[in-house]
Amino acid sequence: MKNLITSLAFAAALGTAGAAQAQEDFTITLVPGLTTDAFYITMNRGAQAAAEALGITVDFQGAEEFDPVLQTPVLDAVIGRGPDAILVAPTDSTQMIEPLRRAADAGIPVITVDTFIDDGKYQDGAGDGDFPLSYIASDNIGGGRMAARSMAEAIGGKGKVYVSNVRPGISTTDQREEGFKAEMAENYPDIEVLETQYNENDASLAASQFQAVLARNPDIAGVFGANLFSALGAGNGVESAGKAEDVTVIAFDAPSSIVNNISSGLVDAAIAQHPAEIGYYGVMTAYAALTGQSVPTSIGTGFTVINADNVNDDEIAKFIYAE
Numbered sequence: 001m002k003n004l005i006t007s008l009a010f011a012a013a014l015g016t017a018g019a020a021q022a023q024e025d026f027t028i029t030l031v032p033g034l035t036t037d038a039f040y041i042t043m044n045r046g047a048q049a050a051a052e053a054l055g056i057t058v059d060f061q062g063a064e065e066f067d068p069v070l071q072t073p074v075l076d077a078v079i080g081r082g083p084d085a086i087l088v089a090p091t092d093s094t095q096m097i098e099p100l101r102r103a104a105d106a107g108i109p110v111i112t113v114d115t116f117i118d119d120g121k122y123q124d125g126a127g128d129g130d131f132p133l134s135y136i137a138s139d140n141i142g143g144g145r146m147a148a149r150s151m152a153e154a155i156g157g158k159g160k161v162y163v164s165n166v167r168p169g170i171s172t173t174d175q176r177e178e179g180f181k182a183e184m185a186e187n188y189p190d191i192e193v194l195e196t197q198y199n200e201n202d203a204s205l206a207a208s209q210f211q212a213v214l215a216r217n218p219d220i221a222g223v224f225g226a227n228l229f230s231a232l233g234a235g236n237g238v239e240s241a242g243k244a245e246d247v248t249v250i251a252f253d254a255p256s257s258i259v260n261n262i263s264s265g266l267v268d269a270a271i272a273q274h275p276a277e278i279g280y281y282g283v284m285t286a287y288a289a290l291t292g293q294s295v296p297t298s299i300g301t302g303f304t305v306i307n308a309d310n311v312n313d314d315e316i317a318k319f320i321y322a323e
């Protein structure tokens with residue numbers, strides 16, 4: 001009898017442990033803005049580090065271009081597979097609301113990373129896109145202000161500059177431009193910010209746009225590339241126009257292709273985001289929600305400004321994006 005009770009208790013204990021294990025074996029899908037971008041590749045590294053620490057699975061499914069028309073079918077396919085949670089960088093703050101609502105309606109918790117939908121303030125009872133649980137990202141307005149200060153310092157507080165940007169409707173790059181312009185308007189009256197050039201995330205277009213701006217403004221003093229491809233293109237445009245000595249390039253994002261241009265003097269500063277942090281805390285937040293914890297509705301991650309003074313420092317290496 002005693003043996004029977006012992007073995008029943010043992011079986012019950014095993015059953016509980018088995019159930020707990022099954023419950024924690026979560027699959028989270030990370031849907032980036034695009035798959036071939038060092039920023040999101042680095043974010044996935046951070047996400048995988050968190051997955052390994054937690055013993056769960058994170059998969060990475062995205063489109064090859066930063067485009068809501070291409071991201072939507074990827075997302076629909078992900079929803080069809082029914083992961084436990086979705087981490088997603090929505091490629092348009094308005095157009096991705098309905099596609100993401102389909103995930104929430106299917107009972108899949110949604111957390112946005114890097115970019116947001118609607119106003120980015122979730123779970124406050126206001127707006128169409130209030131349903132994501134959390135938003136984990138850089139402070140993009142603050143980052144735009146940092147870029148403006150780096151620019152102002154490099155050009156001696158005066159001259160003409162412009163923003164090379166992707167397209168309107170993307171929360172991150174819209175906010176960087178907003179922060180850049182606000183900082184210039186408030187603190188640098190002798191800097192004129194010319195009309196923004198939109199490049200559709202195409203570095204070649206960003207490069208040829210520099211040539212056109214230069215033709216209209218031979219005294220152009222600087223370009224702020226508001227994301228990786230904008231900055232890469234701006235740098236290439238400045239270099240092929242032979243203007244590296246005269247025109248300051250401030251880059252948002254820090255793949256090695258941009259950081260190498262700091263060493264060569266073509267790029268003056270790069271505002272490095274911390275994408276691995278975004279991925280890591282994104283997964284941790286999803287896991288917390290899935291295991292019944294309350295989660296913060298937003299988490300802000302940091303920046304590191306890389307310039308000629310620190311580009312060779314050992315501690316900078318970890319902020320250069322993986323490729």
Ligand code: T6T
Nearest residue numbers: 037039114172227228229253
């Ligand atoms: O700048 C990042 C990201 O923060 C932005 O939302 C889109 O562009 C990048 O992925 C860089 O290409």
